[in-house]
Amino acid sequence: QLELRKMEHEFQDKQKQVRSIRTEQQMLKKNMTDIAQEIQSFTGRPVNQKSHNCRNEDLDWSSEDFPWSKKLKQTALEVFKIEHFHPIQLQAINATMSKRDVLLIMSTGGGKSLCFQLPAILSKGITVVVTPLVSLMEDQVLNLQQFGVEAHMLKADTSLDKVIDVYDSLKSPNPRVKLLYVTPEKISKSKQFMAHLDKCYKSGNLARIAIDEVHCVSQWGNDFRPDYKTLGVLKRLYPETPIIGLTATSTHKITADTIHLLNLKNSLVFRSPLIRKNLFYEVRAKPPTHKDVVQDMADTIKENFNGQSGIIYCISCRNCTDVSNSLARCGIKTGVYHARCSAKKKTEIHQQWLNNEIQVICATVAFGMGINKPVRFVIHHSISKSVENYFQEAGRAGRDGQPALCLIYFGFWDIFRQTSMVFKERTGIANLSKVVQYCHDLKSCRSGMLAAHFGEVLEQCRCSNLCDVCSGLQSMSSFTGSSKIFTQHDITEACKTILRMIKSNSRDGVRLTGIQLVGAAIQDAKSRKHKDTTLTRQHWQRIVLYMLLKGFLREDFHLTSRSTIVYLTYGKNVR
Numbered sequence: 001q002l003e004l005r006k007m008e009h010e011f012q013d014k015q016k017q018v019r020s021i022r023t024e025q026q027m028l029k030k031n032m033t034d035i036a037q038e039i040q041s042f043t044g045r046p047v048n049q050k051s052h053n054c055r056n057e058d059l060d061w062s063s064e065d066f067p068w069s070k071k072l073k074q075t076a077l078e079v080f081k082i083e084h085f086h087p088i089q090l091q092a093i094n095a096t097m098s099k100r101d102v103l104l105i106m107s108t109g110g111g112k113s114l115c116f117q118l119p120a121i122l123s124k125g126i127t128v129v130v131t132p133l134v135s136l137m138e139d140q141v142l143n144l145q146q147f148g149v150e151a152h153m154l155k156a157d158t159s160l161d162k163v164i165d166v167y168d169s170l171k172s173p174n175p176r177v178k179l180l181y182v183t184p185e186k187i188s189k190s191k192q193f194m195a196h197l198d199k200c201y202k203s204g205n206l207a208r209i210a211i212d213e214v215h216c217v218s219q220w221g222n223d224f225r226p227d228y229k230t231l232g233v234l235k236r237l238y239p240e241t242p243i244i245g246l247t248a249t250s251t252h253k254i255t256a257d258t259i260h261l262l263n264l265k266n267s268l269v270f271r272s273p274l275i276r277k278n279l280f281y282e283v284r285a286k287p288p289t290h291k292d293v294v295q296d297m298a299d300t301i302k303e304n305f306n307g308q309s310g311i312i313y314c315i316s317c318r319n320c321t322d323v324s325n326s327l328a329r330c331g332i333k334t335g336v337y338h339a340r341c342s343a344k345k346k347t348e349i350h351q352q353w354l355n356n357e358i359q360v361i362c363a364t365v366a367f368g369m370g371i372n373k374p375v376r377f378v379i380h381h382s383i384s385k386s387v388e389n390y391f392q393e394a395g396r397a398g399r400d401g402q403p404a405l406c407l408i409y410f411g412f413w414d415i416f417r418q419t420s421m422v423f424k425e426r427t428g429i430a431n432l433s434k435v436v437q438y439c440h441d442l443k444s445c446r447s448g449m450l451a452a453h454f455g456e457v458l459e460q461c462r463c464s465n466l467c468d469v470c471s472g473l474q475s476m477s478s479f480t481g482s483s484k485i486f487t488q489h490d491i492t493e494a495c496k497t498i499l500r501m502i503k504s505n506s507r508d509g510v511r512l513t514g515i516q517l518v519g520a521a522i523q524d525a526k527s528r529k530h531k532d533t534t535l536t537r538q539h540w541q542r543i544v545l546y547m548l549l550k551g552f553l554r555e556d557f558h559l560t561s562r563s564t565i566v567y568l569t570y571g572k573n574v575r
Ligand SMILES: Nc1ncnc2c1ncn2[C@@H]1O[C@H](COP(=O)(O)OP(=O)(O)OP(=O)(O)O)[C@@H](O)[C@H]1O
Pocket: 082, 083, 084, 085, 086, 089, 106, 107, 108, 109, 110, 111, 112, 113, 114, 248, 369, 370, 371, 372
């Protein structure tokens, strides 16, 4: 045993030495690249560097032995007042500082921005940050400037003086600008900007390119932006400049697609656990009337979140106003935020919410990116159009690490409303069906389902009481006090009734919507004094959904001049 211990010690010692040699080797490589770039900036000609095959895949990216490690810690503290790095932050920072291409997948609020902001401050030259939203860009630039960092942005209404100032920096051998925020359109459409970026690269001053919300590059995601696709050109034009892509929501399929489209062949992928242990996921059957839904929301908020802030996501602008007005009548201070609000109104509401003058924002998905405020609950008045959307919206809760509730009201009618809105999108129905599956399931752990969707496996199959399913099966849910005990029922006859309703009505040339189909089935069961008369309307709705999810039913769309009607008909699995 003594011998074994001794060898173990020796082994660890050697491993330490190997790590240290690898780090040194990596540094030498970096210094050679820096010198080559300097030569290039003098001569204007690229230097042919031999490829040195040091296997830095094996490097310990969380090591604090890199040449910049000391300065990194110091700058994090001095500039951002950050004492410790979150998991994966240090790995991602070390990898991008070593000039590796990086894809960072980290949950909302995980601290992705720091992973390019800190390296930008520590590196020579300019870091270009591509962001999909101007509001996001404005927030970050303002924040950085408050920390005393030279951060700037180029957007459609940037003054000519400012543009010239930024272009001068891009041309300068010693640029003043450290971070330059641009939209993807700038890269795909502005020849002038690209000409200046070329100069910046040739003088060895294009330190890094950060692409925020990088999943927008893939058509498999639901946030696809055509201009993001053109970002693939960056690696071809600037092969020596490291790229770091950042996202909170990326399935394995989207990740692979992103790497391919951005030409990041040898990139390192860092993925932090997406499921946050402070979020409690719950799905609640939506009460049938608007009044009852709002009363249920008001009770939940008053009982659990006295004086604490939250967001309620609604399906439409009108819906936001209705919910907000009704909640106000229940004594809750609310405001609305949606696409039809003027920019002034949006800023005003956001500010009132930040100042705790209003407790709840009733918003469409237009609200949310870059929120920096403790949010104790995110309630979905209707289901989201995809799991990715839901995960991102719900993830705005509890970014401070404290417990928070993510609640969906799951209503039968809402599903067809969403279906009629997304059916023209390429993956619209498939994406929505995954959300319906998530809400319809009474047995599977919600965190587990979300984790599995993003290709992650939870250490335990149950989430230690962090969702209504796991806690409801054993005890009372901590947030809602509701116990979700359910019974099993043989629904063979009920399914046959549903199919018979479709058949008999179609013989008379009548098509049925989901709601009509449920009504017809209830009537039929009653008239035939069938044992299924014990089934409630909600049971019948669940049966219809089950049949939809299992392919026994499918939607049939009928476009009128004013709307799209969603009928239900036989699915592919009906023989
Ligand atoms: N290591 C850290 N310690 C403490 N606070 C941190 C740390 N890293 C980041 N933060 C803070 O966490 C907050 C969220 O960071 P950031 O906005 O970068 O998150 P994000 O991952 O980009 O989220 P989102 O996907 O919602 O944009 C910020 O206020 C940031 O200053």
